[in-house]
Amino acid sequence: MDRKDRKDRQGRMDRRTFLGMLGAAGVTIGLAGPVGPFALPASAAADPAPGRAPHQPFMHGYDAASLKSWTPQSDRWAKYFRSRVPLATRIAPFAATQANPDLETGAQLMNLSYDYDNSFFTAYKYNDVYARRLLRFWQYTDLYGSWHGMPVDGSPTDEPDHGLINLPNPGYTDAAHRNGAKSLGCWFWPRNGEFADYLEQRADGSFPVADKLIEMAEYFGFDGYFINQEAETAPADAAKLMEMLKYLRTQAPEGFHVQWYDTIMVNGKLDYQNQLNDSNAPWIQDGDTPVNNSLFANYWMPDDAQVEKSVETAKKLGLDPYDVVFHGTENEKYGYNPPYDTRLVFPEGKPARTSWALFGSHFAWDRYPDRENPDAQPAVFQRERRYWSGPNEDPTRTGRTEYVPWPNEDDGKPRDADNHKKWDGVARYITERSVIGAFPFVTRFNTGHGRAFFLDGEKASSREWNNASIQDLLPTWQFWTRSDGTPVTVDYDYTRAYDGGSSLRLSGELGPENATTVRLFKTALDVGGDERLSVTFLTGRAGAESGLEVGLLFADDPERFEWLPAGRAEGAGWTTAVRRLDAYKGRTIAAVGVRVSAAKLGEYALNIGELALLGGSAERPQAPAGFAVDQVHVAEDGKTAEVFLSWQLKGQGVWYYDIHRELPDGQRESVGRIYDEVYYVKSLARAGTEGTTRLQLVAVSPDGTRSAPASADVRWS
Known part of the structure; x- marks a missing residue:
């Protein structure tokens, strides 16, 4: 059986499996793999939302009727689910400070993932539970797609009726924007109802649903949509959908992004191509007319011929393959050991062929059996680091250490999905990005959830919480450590914080032979002369020498840190050390790190509660009005x-x-x-x-x- 026959057979299996799993209520949702979509458990839809307060706002989906009639005033909780953080600008690449200086920067990353817990009736911007998934690796993501599925407002919990559209969680949009990544809502078909209801066109040529999609994105503060039209579609409806998407593209504001999942052909037939080719290219560009911005290619990728075909097709259209083609990897089902080798997209020692799309990076949390136990979260965090930074949990030492190729056919059954040694790490192929390009820069290493909340180093609330919206800019590299001996351990500490729910803790046996450097942030900060560095730390011992230094690495000498000692702890609590930067006037800070050392061998522990690079005099904001x-x-x-x-x-x-x-x-x-x-x-x-x-x-x-x-x-x- 040749490759085309195998692909067609798999496409038919996708369709049959999908319809069997969908059910009358449209509850099970998934993205197609080579043998059908991965479905969310039906029990999730029937969850009566325990723990929800009687008047607590929660997000919902939108069907044709609610889309066409939508206004912020008629959507009862709309004002509580807006992202107000603007999209930050990322600094220019600088190879000298990359974890891998030889890694080229062109390839982009789409991260299609759910948010905190993927519950249909507990979709909150923030809540009172610590053990929830928080993404700590925004520095590798260019596009974040909200893979969720939500019932329409008023839908019963036992038989929910899902909408075509779900919005991205605004807390995640805030975090994405703060890190310079775009956030996309999700379109998923089939659902209940007639698809033609979404395709209404006015006499003037406009499309009410398209207009509302733009209006909703602008109001709720996100950047576009991921479109998964994963069902056979009538030819007339497919043609009208093409027309509507062209209209959407012309009406959308600059920077708006629509990504098309590799599903139906222009005639409406469901036929996964697993590449960009002449058959599905019209969904990206129809003749000379732009349609969608990019393609998320389905996962079936047995050799590099399909990837090369994507490159060839993009170039034939006059488009950059890095902008329009995102070849997909399925992690939700397969964990660290997906069936198709990432090196087909990223050949060793050569530039990436296309960009990359991830489905299910949330598996690190979701597939951990004890994930809702607060005391088990360190193991979840470790799984996440291994996924993004590689099996060694260090972005400078990526690459699988164990790998057995899959058979030619994917039978849909996971193999060794929890074995992180079979996964290279996202950082092996995608360069780290940063938005730290101007003073001031302040971080408290707040990951966006906690077992308590701290202000000025004192516990100000003992309640658990999660709120991705207030996540700080986290270290660019997690974690890049260097030592002549065994380096100390670096991790987030949720028992002590200066501001928020967490701090950065360096701990372990430390002595003269294993001083440890931790490279933390990629920056592009031009020093004018009146700036200062501030670091707030905790040793727990009054008068103790901290052994802490903050290092500045400059663009004109990217191999050597300038070290500024923090000095002694002023008491048993938090100490803030401030150092002027006037000696570096005219230079550009390209990276920031810390170093810890000790005069004699012994157990060492230090928490960093705040790291700040500040400009001139601080200006006090006005007191809020209208509270x-x-x-x-x-x-x-x-x-x-x-x-x-x-x-x-x-x-x-x-x-x-x-x-x-x-x-x-x-x-x-x-x-x-x-x-x-x-x-x-x-x-x-x-x-x-x-x-x-x-x-x-x-x-x-x-x-x-x-x-x-x-x-x-x-x-x-």
Whole structure:
């Protein structure tokens, strides 16, 4: 049987398997693999959403009727699911500071993945659970696609009716934008209803659904859509869909991105091509008319002929293969050991042939059996590092250490899916990116969730939480360590933090023979002369020599760090050391790292709570205006309340807003943090029998300077 026959047979199997799994409710959703789509468990759809508060906003999907009639005012929770963080600009590549200086920078990465937990009725921007998936490796992603599936608003939990469209989680969009990555919503067909209902065209040639897709993306703050038309489509509907997508492309704003999954032909037949070729190219460019921006090629990739065909077809269209072709790898089902070799896209020692698409990078969390146990999260984090940074958990030492090729046919059954030694690591093929191109730069190593919340080094709340929206810029390299001996261990610490939920901890046996350097951030910071470096650290021992130095690596001498010692701990708590940078005026900081050392061998532990590169004098932001309590829903026992807050969002000069409460003993308790103009408090605890709880809202500037507070009162009766 030749390759074409094998491909056609697999395509038919995809279709048959898919329809069998779909069911009348359209609950099971998946992306096609060589033997059919991977379906989400049916139990997920029937989940009655335990833990959801009675008035807690959650996201939903959109069918034809709700798309055509959509307005922000009619969508009952729309204002609570907006991303307000603008898309950051990434700095120019600089090979000298790359983990692999020889790795070329052209290939892009699409990461099609779900967000926190993929639950259909618990899709929140933030919530009160620590053990949830948070992506810590945005530096390799160019496009993030939200693979989720959501029931339409009002759909029953036992037989949910999913919409064609689900929006990306705005918390993830905020994190993506902060790191310079675009965030895409998801289109998935088949669903209940008639597809023709989505294709309505007005007399003036416009398409109501296309117009609403653009309007919704602009309102909710994301950057386009991933389109998975994964079902046989009537020829007339396929032709009208092509027309609608052309219209969408002409009407969309600059930078809007629509990616097409390798599914139907122009006549509507479902036939995975596993490449860009003449048969599916019209979905990217029909003659001279642009349609979709890029193609996510299906995974069936037995040799490099298909990849070369994609390159040839893109060039024939006058397009850059890196811009329009993303060959896919399926990790959700196959984990670290997918059946088709990534080296077909990235031949060893040669430039990448096309860009790369990942499906299911969430497997590192989702496929871990104890994933919802807070104490088991370090193992989940390790799985994630092995996926992105390679089996050695170091982006400078990537590459599989064990590999047995799959048989020619993929039978759909995972093989050794948890064996990280069979996976090269994303960092082997995709260069790290950074947005740190201007002062100030401040990070607290806050990953976006925690077992408590800290302010100024003190625990300000003992509650668990997750909020990807407030994730800091995390280290570019996780983790690039060097030592003449055994380096100390580097990891996030959720038991101690200076601000947020986590800090960076360096620990292990340390002595004169194994001083350890940790390269942390890729930057392009031009020093004008009045800048300063600030590092906040914790040793736990008053007066102890920290052994900590912060290193600056300059573009004009990228092989040698300039080291600035942090000095001694001022007490048993957090110490902040500040060093001026005027000696480096006129130079460009290309990377930042730290080094720890000890005069004699012994156990060592140090937490870094904040690392900041600051400009001139700090400007205090104005106190927020319009802070108000919009709704209060007191629980029957009178001890807790759900609270809806709002204020006027200041577009520039604010990094985020902090919400606190005043306790009767004078202490402050953290209630929430967000960059938005609204906030939902899930469970405000009443202090005794107090009749009023005073909340304070503080604006925080990009350099960490805090405004005077604005106040609003929650009344318990």
